[in-house]
Amino acid sequence: MNNDRVFNFSAGPSVLPEEVLSIAAKEMLNYNNSGMSVMEMSHRSKVYESIISDAEKHLRSLMNIPDHYKVLFLQGGASTQFAMVPLNLFTKYKRASYIDTGSWASKAAKEANKYGEAVVIASSKEDNYSHIPKLDPSIFPKDVDYFHITTNNTIYGTRYTPENIPDTGSTPLIGDMSSNILSEYYDINKFSLIYAGAQKNMGPAGVTIVIIKEELIGHAMDITPTMLDYKTHADNDSLYNTPPCYSIYMCKLVFEWLIKQGGLAAIEEKNKYKANLLYSYIDNSTLFKNPVAVEDRSLMNITFITGNQELDASFVKEAAQKGLVNLKGHRSVGGMRASIYNAMPVEGVEKLIAFMKEFEAKHK
Amino acid sequence: MNNDRVFNFSAGPSVLPEEVLSIAAKEMLNYNNSGMSVMEMSHRSKVYESIISDAEKHLRSLMNIPDHYKVLFLQGGASTQFAMVPLNLFTKYKRASYIDTGSWASKAAKEANKYGEAVVIASSKEDNYSHIPKLDPSIFPKDVDYFHITTNNTIYGTRYTPENIPDTGSTPLIGDMSSNILSEYYDINKFSLIYAGAQKNMGPAGVTIVIIKEELIGHAMDITPTMLDYKTHADNDSLYNTPPCYSIYMCKLVFEWLIKQGGLAAIEEKNKYKANLLYSYIDNSTLFKNPVAVEDRSLMNITFITGNQELDASFVKEAAQKGLVNLKGHRSVGGMRASIYNAMPVEGVEKLIAFMKEFEAKHK
Numbered sequence: 001m002n003n004d005r006v007f008n009f010s011a012g013p014s015v016l017p018e019e020v021l022s023i024a025a026k027e028m029l030n031y032n033n034s035g036m037s038v039m040e041m042s043h044r045s046k047v048y049e050s051i052i053s054d055a056e057k058h059l060r061s062l063m064n065i066p067d068h069y070k071v072l073f074l075q076g077g078a079s080t081q082f083a084m085v086p087l088n089l090f091t092k093y094k095r096a097s098y099i100d101t102g103s104w105a106s107k108a109a110k111e112a113n114k115y116g117e118a119v120v121i122a123s124s125k126e127d128n129y130s131h132i133p134k135l136d137p138s139i140f141p142k143d144v145d146y147f148h149i150t151t152n153n154t155i156y157g158t159r160y161t162p163e164n165i166p167d168t169g170s171t172p173l174i175g176d177m178s179s180n181i182l183s184e185y186y187d188i189n190k191f192s193l194i195y196a197g198a199q200k201n202m203g204p205a206g207v208t209i210v211i212i213k214e215e216l217i218g219h220a221m222d223i224t225p226t227m228l229d230y231k232t233h234a235d236n237d238s239l240y241n242t243p244p245c246y247s248i249y250m251c252k253l254v255f256e257w258l259i260k261q262g263g264l265a266a267i268e269e270k271n272k273y274k275a276n277l278l279y280s281y282i283d284n285s286t287l288f289k290n291p292v293a294v295e296d297r298s299l300m301n302i303t304f305i306t307g308n309q310e311l312d313a314s315f316v317k318e319a320a321q322k323g324l325v326n327l328k329g330h331r332s333v334g335g336m337r338a339s340i341y342n343a344m345p346v347e348g349v350e351k352l353i354a355f356m357k358e359f360e361a362k363h364k
Numbered sequence: 365m366n367n368d369r370v371f372n373f374s375a376g377p378s379v380l381p382e383e384v385l386s387i388a389a390k391e392m393l394n395y396n397n398s399g400m401s402v403m404e405m406s407h408r409s410k411v412y413e414s415i416i417s418d419a420e421k422h423l424r425s426l427m428n429i430p431d432h433y434k435v436l437f438l439q440g441g442a443s444t445q446f447a448m449v450p451l452n453l454f455t456k457y458k459r460a461s462y463i464d465t466g467s468w469a470s471k472a473a474k475e476a477n478k479y480g481e482a483v484v485i486a487s488s489k490e491d492n493y494s495h496i497p498k499l500d501p502s503i504f505p506k507d508v509d510y511f512h513i514t515t516n517n518t519i520y521g522t523r524y525t526p527e528n529i530p531d532t533g534s535t536p537l538i539g540d541m542s543s544n545i546l547s548e549y550y551d552i553n554k555f556s557l558i559y560a561g562a563q564k565n566m567g568p569a570g571v572t573i574v575i576i577k578e579e580l581i582g583h584a585m586d587i588t589p590t591m592l593d594y595k596t597h598a599d600n601d602s603l604y605n606t607p608p609c610y611s612i613y614m615c616k617l618v619f620e621w622l623i624k625q626g627g628l629a630a631i632e633e634k635n636k637y638k639a640n641l642l643y644s645y646i647d648n649s650t651l652f653k654n655p656v657a658v659e660d661r662s663l664m665n666i667t668f669i670t671g672n673q674e675l676d677a678s679f680v681k682e683a684a685q686k687g688l689v690n691l692k693g694h695r696s697v698g699g700m701r702a703s704i705y706n707a708m709p710v711e712g713v714e715k716l717i718a719f720m721k722e723f724e725a726k727h728k
Contacts, residue, residue: 006399010406013609021393021401028389029382035370035687037385039568039614042374042690075439075570076591079605083589111590199606204403206439206570206608223587225447226475227440241443242563244570244608245377250403323399326406 007348010326011154011301011339012179013199020253020343038249043242051249052238058255062264063181065188065211072210072230073238073248078104078178080228081195081208082111085174087224089146089193089216090116096146097121097171102129102153103332108176109148115221119144128333129156131293135166146172146192152180154200155330157303157337158296162186172216180300181209182258183342184268192216200300201342203250207243258342267342274340274349275299281353287360305335306363312336315359324352371712374690375518375665375703376543377563384617384707402613407606415613416602422619426628427545429552429575436574436594437602437612442468442542444592445559445572446475449538451588453510453557453580454480460510461485461535466493466517467696472540473512479585483508492697493520495657499530510536510556516544518564519694521667521701522660526550536580544664545573546622547706548632556580564664565706567614571607622706631706638704638713639663645717651724669699670727676700679723688716 008015031038034047041048056071065071074080085108086096094116098109100123109118119141122133140147147168152159159180160166165187166173172192181196188194193212199205212230220229232240261267279297282290288304290297306312312335316328329335340349372379395402398411405412420435429435438444449472450460458480462473464487476482483505486497504511511532516523523544524530529551530537536556545560552558557576563569576594584593596604625631643661646654652668654661670676676699680692693699704713 004394004397004399008400008404010404010409013403013405013407013606015404016401018393021403025389025392028392029385030368033368035368035689036372037380039377039385040372040374040379041377043377043569045374045690075441075444075608077439077605080439080589080591083591087589114587114589197606199609204608204610205407205606206611223478225444225451225478225589225592227444227447228589228592241441242377242561242569244439244568244611245563246568247570247608247610325399326409 006323006325007344007351008325009338009340009344009348009352011330011337012197013205014339014341015343016203016250017254017257017343020250020257023253024250039246041245043239043245048245051252052243055248055252055255058252058259059209062255062258063188063211068214069188069211070214070217070234072212072233073243074208074210074233075206075244077197077205077208078176078195079107081176081210082108083114084228084230085146085148085193085195086112086115087228088220088230089172089174090221091145091219093143093145095119095141095144096148097141097144098148099123099133099135100125101132101150101158102156104153104176104178105148105150108150112148128291129153129158130291132158132160132164132296137167137169140166140168140171142171144171146174148174148176150176151186152177152298152300154179154301154339155333157290157292157298157301159298159300161295165190172213180298182264182267183271183299185264198247198251203254204247207247207251270346271299271340271342274344274346275302277349277353278302278338278340281356285356285360287364288356300339300341302338302340303329303333303335304338309334311363318359319352319355322355324348324355370687370689371708371715372689373702373704373708373716375694375701376561377569378703378705379707380567380614381618381621381707384614384621387617388614403610405609407603407609412609415616416607419612419616419619422616422623423573426619426622427552427575432578433552433575434578434581434598436576436597437607438572438574438597439570439608441561441569441572442540442559443471445540445574446472447478448592448594449510449512449557449559450476450479451592452584452594453536453538454585455509455583457507457509459483459505459508460512461505461508462512463487463497463499464489465496465514465522466520468517468540468542469514472514476512492655493517493522494655496522496524496528496660501531501533504530504532504535506535508535510538512538512540514540515550516541516662516664518543518665518703519697521654521656521662521665523662523664525659529554536577544662546628546631547635547663549628562611562615567618568611571611571615634710635663635704635706638708638710639666641713641717642666642702642704645720649720649724651728652720664703664705666702666704667693667697667699668702673698675727682723683716683719686719688719
């Protein structure tokens with residue numbers, strides 16, 4: 001690692017592979033002998049078309065996305081998807097099931113209420129979102145247009161494991177995968193639509209990936225803005241208007257890096273190794289604890305507290321002085337949070353644990 | 365200039381200042397001793413907040429934007445503004461006046477018709493959009509919520525000169541300035557709202573600038589998605605959700621470059637010099653001609669034809685071989701188009717003219 005760089009535990013935007021940043025820097029003034037930066041290219045040029053089609057091809061291969069799903073590169077973040085999902089999918093009942101596993105899941109439901117009814121069928125709010133509600137599929141309403149979950153909850157450090165994805169039968173399952181897409185293998189076939197902002201595991205903020213079954217496209221409400229209709233983008237291979245070209249290029253580089261790492265199987269193994277290192281240490285610590293139900297723990301965002309706010313603040317401050325930065329928990333929950341996305345090297349987690357041990361020895 | 369680089373006449377995304385790209389490359393792995401790339405920064409970090417607030421400050425200073433206008437950094441391009449403008453401004457009459465000066469102006473009107481009525485009060489369509497309609501303010505409807513123009517028409521190479529901006533009295537004037545923002549001095553006070561995609565004169569695609577009078581904010585229709593309500597972004601200084609951080613950083617660098625060039629007065633002089641070089645040559649050429657009304661000529665996009673499609677194709681091809689690329693006209697009009705945005709050096713225009721002369725000598 002470049003010695004000037006810190007270990008960045010930010011929840012998002014977040015660490016990117018150093019190797020990818022180096023390629024981007026090197027290609028900044030002249031991409032692949034085109035004589036120009038990717039930022040300067042017409043989105044309708046052959047050279048750019050090969051960038052966006054490679055990005056799609058790599059993502060399809062990494063996630064094993066079947067042909068009857070479209071892959072779209074959009075703008076506006078997950079927050080825009082909170083509206084696009086109901087605007088496009090409220091076709092029959094104008095009602096959908098939402099599971100409330102945190103602040104983002106709750107915002108998604110609130111936005112859907114503008115266009116119909118978001119039925120919150122389960123919530124872990126009363127337990128400070130420290131677990132994923134256990135669901136009995138027999139209670140799932142049938143008269144809904146879709147069923148929405150947030151697969152990883154960045155703020156609280158919980159996740160649906162791949163085994164725990166609800167079986168919603170014939171009701172389309174929608175997953176906000178913003179903070180754990182590409183971190184481990186989920187079976188796409190369980191979902192009808194997956195969306196994710198790029199700024200955790202894919203690239204810079206400014207591009208949102210949507211993976212959507214073709215049959216869900218083309219039924220948007222009349223009031224849907226053209227740019228918020230999935231059909232607009234599906235019909236034009238994400239080139240209806242100028243897409244966020246450079247951010248898509250960065251995603252392509254990250255996808256190539258992931259493939260070089262050995263694909264999702266290898267990155268999943270590495271992520272489990274990193275998370276396990278940190279959880280094991282915390283579980284054996286007398287100073288730090290993690291408040292999340294063991295079976296629902298996130299591989300990406302690991303929260304921990306000392307139980308003493310002043311001590312938490314000292315920890316965050318002293319860690320930063322050692323080049324371990326952005327460890328402060330979300331303002332709504334306090335404590336600490338280490339976001340260890342795909343691009344966080346094992347070395348970063350080891351250094352963090354070494355510092356936690358040192359801190360614990362001083363404060364026990 | 366770096367010898368590996370071409371002169372890129374693309375209409376957008378388009379040429380950026382080489383100096384800016386060099387800074388971006390240099391700072392890619394470590395911005396200002398933060399130990400990380402701008403792409404990796406939390407949008408809520410102090411270091412990033414200073415980037416976005418500097419970007420706003422520079423833009424305000426360059427364009428002389430009064431305090432009672434908000435500056436927003438949004439996503440979705442001008443195409444999303446086509447919906448946001450009516451969704452936010454159709455407050456009383458649910459009707460607006462549009463001037464049809466080209467394909468983008470026409471798309472804007474079409475989108476507004478989803479939410480009310482877009483009255484096209486003048487059009488130059490019958491003349492292939494080769495001029496800006498002359499407007500008599502006495503015909504402007506009073507019972508409209510706003511009046512919409514496209515200040516520069518990229519495809520046809522026309523523009524409203526600063527003197528020719530319609531006086532709409534108490535009706536708010538909305539300007540799509542995507543392809544000529546920051547190219548010359550327009551009096552902001554004539555407008556109530558200006559929007560522009562970044563990818564011509566400001567930075568990479570993926571960020572849209574909106575400059576809006578405060579009094580227009582907060583009256584969106586109920587059906588407006590939260591992310592399409594100007595109030596959402598105005599109340600949160602463009603940080604309601606994760607903004608397109610890196611694209612905004614690039615805009616900041618471009619604004620700094622503009623200030624170093626001497627600001628808008630200097631860039632306007634340079635742009636007029638470049639455009640005049642090219643128009644003068646074309647006007648004196650026996651081979652090439654420009655179809656646009658002289659008083660409405662764009663400073664940014666200069667169209668020209670030989671009148672012979674095969675010859676046009678040869679020109680585009682041979683020019684590319686000499687490193688003068690992306691000179692093909694828009695597919696809807698054919699011929700050639702040289703987009704000479706702020707970042708196109710005088711040298712690029714001189715080289716283009718030298719090649720045109722050479723080509724003319726061979727084919728007269």
